[in-house]
Amino acid sequence: MEDSRVFGSKSFGVLCYSDMYATRCTIEGSGSSDVFVSGAQNSAELVDCVIRKNGSSGIYLSSVRVAMQGGTVSENKMCGVAAYNGGEEKLNA
Secondary structure (H helix, E strand, C coil): CECCEEECCCCCCEEECCCEEEECCEEECCCCCCEEEECCCCEEEEECCEEECCCCEEEEEECCEEEEECCEEECCCCEEEEEECCCEEEEEC
């Protein structure tokens, strides 16, 4: 995904069971998590993305590694980043 906007989804903004790469994207206003990534061998890279105003976590990771560079995660009802089952994040401002 590049230079995209995803908004107003009733459930997940982006639901991914494979590797995910997003650059300069805005993902907002989802009913659940804006970005949900799952899968033990998968990874996600978010560069200069805005993730905000959703009904749960901004980024939900299940057994996934994510690298986020630049961008913001804000105004989420539950939390900004949730990592479960070995999910881990590397955030660079």
